[in-house]
Amino acid sequence: MTNDLSRKDKTLGETLRSQGISRRSFLKFCAATASMMALPPSMIPTIANALEKARRPSVIWLSFQECTGCTESLTRAHTATVESLIFDSISLDYHHTLQAAAGHAAEAAREAAMEENNGKYLLVVDGSIPLDNPGYSTIAGISNYDMLMDTARGAAAIISVGTCAAFGGIPHAKPNPTGAVSVSDIIKDKPIINVPGCPPIPVVITGVLTHFLTFGTIPELDNLGRPKTFYGQSIHDRCYRRPFYDKGLFAETFDDEGARLGWCLYKLGCKGPTSYNACATTKWNGGVSFPIEAGHPCLGCSEPDFWDGGGFYKAISMPTENITKTTIYAAAAGVAVGVAVGATGRMKKASASKAHQKVTIDDLEK
Amino acid sequence: MSDASLPQFNIQIGNDLTWNVQPILHEIRHALRKLLETGESSIIDLRSIPLAPGEEETIIDTLGCGEVHAKLNALGPSEIYETRFTGVWLITHFNEESSIIGRFIEITRFPDILKSQHEDMTIALDQLEQELEHASLSDQNETEAETNT
Numbered sequence: 001m002t003n004d005l006s007r008k009d010k011t012l013g014e015t016l017r018s019q020g021i022s023r024r025s026f027l028k029f030c031a032a033t034a035s036m037m038a039l040p041p042s043m044i045p046t047i048a049n050a051l052e053k054a055r056r057p058s059v060i061w062l063s064f065q066e067c068t069g070c071t072e073s074l075t076r077a078h079t080a081t082v083e084s085l086i087f088d089s090i091s092l093d094y095h096h097t098l099q100a101a102a103g104h105a106a107e108a109a110r111e112a113a114m115e116e117n118n119g120k121y122l123l124v125v126d127g128s129i130p131l132d133n134p135g136y137s138t139i140a141g142i143s144n145y146d147m148l149m150d151t152a153r154g155a156a157a158i159i160s161v162g163t164c165a166a167f168g169g170i171p172h173a174k175p176n177p178t179g180a181v182s183v184s185d186i187i188k189d190k191p192i193i194n195v196p197g198c199p200p201i202p203v204v205i206t207g208v209l210t211h212f213l214t215f216g217t218i219p220e221l222d223n224l225g226r227p228k229t230f231y232g233q234s235i236h237d238r239c240y241r242r243p244f245y246d247k248g249l250f251a252e253t254f255d256d257e258g259a260r261l262g263w264c265l266y267k268l269g270c271k272g273p274t275s276y277n278a279c280a281t282t283k284w285n286g287g288v289s290f291p292i293e294a295g296h297p298c299l300g301c302s303e304p305d306f307w308d309g310g311g312f313y314k315a316i317s318m319p320t321e322n323i324t325k326t327t328i329y330a331a332a333a334g335v336a337v338g339v340a341v342g343a344t345g346r347m348k349k350a351s352a353s354k355a356h357q358k359v360t361i362d363d364l365e366k
Numbered sequence: 367m368s369d370a371s372l373p374q375f376n377i378q379i380g381n382d383l384t385w386n387v388q389p390i391l392h393e394i395r396h397a398l399r400k401l402l403e404t405g406e407s408s409i410i411d412l413r414s415i416p417l418a419p420g421e422e423e424t425i426i427d428t429l430g431c432g433e434v435h436a437k438l439n440a441l442g443p444s445e446i447y448e449t450r451f452t453g454v455w456l457i458t459h460f461n462e463e464s465s466i467i468g469r470f471i472e473i474t475r476f477p478d479i480l481k482s483q484h485e486d487m488t489i490a491l492d493q494l495e496q497e498l499e500h501a502s503l504s505d506q507n508e509t510e511a512e513t514n515t
């Protein structure tokens with residue numbers, strides 16, 4: 001802990017040098033960082049100067065109703081060394097999935113960090129907050145709501161990581177059994193940066209942290225509180241299949257000629273035109289590819305209520321009556337119908353493979 | 367993966383899929399002219415431009431390989447070479463797991479990252495002085511030890 005405290009007083013430049021990291025390596029790190037933050041390469045010297053002098057901010061990370069996918073995304077970030085440098089450049093004082101301490105010891109660490117850095121720490125939240133019954137989700141006996149209110153008080157800013165923290169996400173999907181809400185639904189007096197995605201792209205999470213570290217400010221946000229650098233353009237605007245959309249060339253099924261030729265996935269339900277995220281340029285898995293490049297339409301996971309959008313495989317302007325009807329029917333008949341639907345689905349799959357039929361959108365919707 | 371029963375996908379059709387290959391090559395042309403006329407360098411971040419599968423390769427193939435080829439070993443490898451167009455460099459940074467973390471086209475006389483850095487030279491000088499001092503001290507100790515015996 002003493003060692004950690006003394007490290008906190010050092011600038012990032014000093015910390016890196018004491019670890020034997022050369023200036024050349026640091027410049028490479030800054031180049032990758034500029035690229036990651038979608039900043040023009042001409043900003044590399046500015047980033048280098050700012051990061052050199054940056055001091056490690058205290059970060060408290062709270063996980064509420066979530067699947068740990070967002071933390072998984074962050075810790076599986078592809079730029080291993082660069083990411084670990086960013087981790088090195090923050091002081092992650094509380095993260096109940098990643099820290100060794102548990103229970104009261106962990107809570108004591110959170111309280112200590114809050115007191116020591118009052119008004120200066122960054123609060124990162126993943127997961128939504130259940131308001132119906134506080135007992136739905138607790139940490140060390142403290143309800144998510146109480147912990148959020150208590151920790152937010154002394155925070156300089158809050159980063160809501162993932163669609164659940166940013167917009168309520170999957171827990172908030174109809175019928176929202178826990179009364180799940182987003183951070184910005186409850187906290188009104190702090191700067192909140194929404195970093196949605198299910199999960200968000202790893203480098204987008206670290207990009208926002210790095211922005212705060214580099215410039216000490218929060219990035220410019222759109223009307224949904226998302227940083228414009230990453231969420232400023234729609235998937236559709238940056239999609240490499242766009243020329244096919246413009247020419248009216250669409251895949252109609254997942255294995256027709258159009259699908260093979262890489263045509264636009266609009267008719268297969270692509271939500272790219274209404275989804276704002278960095279997938280089309282930053283891509284996933286270390287910049288290897290992104291869903292549309294793999295032949296699957298965008299689900300729109302970085303948008304509010306993406307789960308209730310009427311079907312992942314319905315084109316956005318298509319009517320969605322069928323789907324609604326099925327849902328009402330299933331809800332009325334309860335579990336038995338769920339099993340029956342599962343069974344017909346399996347039968348359909350079996351007969352499809354026997355007859356080597358094409359899998360259509362309707363099959364996927366059933 | 368040559369199983370004939372697997373569907374064959376062809377998502378790379380020609381090099382005009384996003385229409386971004388030619389504009390990037392023209393941007394390089396403008397930047398090279400600027401370098402010649404004003405001495406000002408430019409950098410293009412290839413990861414900030416939407417490119418279809420294969421388009422980045424098309425750009426790299428068009429630029430080809432020139433006379434200088436350098437490898438860095440700094441937080442994972444980096445590959446830096448001058449393309450067949452003098453003054454146009456391709457810089458690819460990898461992490462320690464060999465994934466690309468940045469790819470840039472630099473239009474410059476010499477990429478900055480290849481230059482020896484002031485801070486590193488200061489540390490190097492310190493280290494060299496210490497090592498020489500250490501060596502001369504241990505020489506001295508040995509001579510003293512020999513004289514004593």
Ligand code: SF4
Nearest residue numbers: 236239264265270272
């Ligand atoms: S695949 Fe989706 S994002 Fe791409 S052009 Fe078609 S509709 Fe737009």
Ligand code: SF4
Nearest residue numbers: 277279298299300301
């Ligand atoms: S392509 Fe669409 S659904 Fe997929 S991760 Fe990106 S925004 Fe989310």
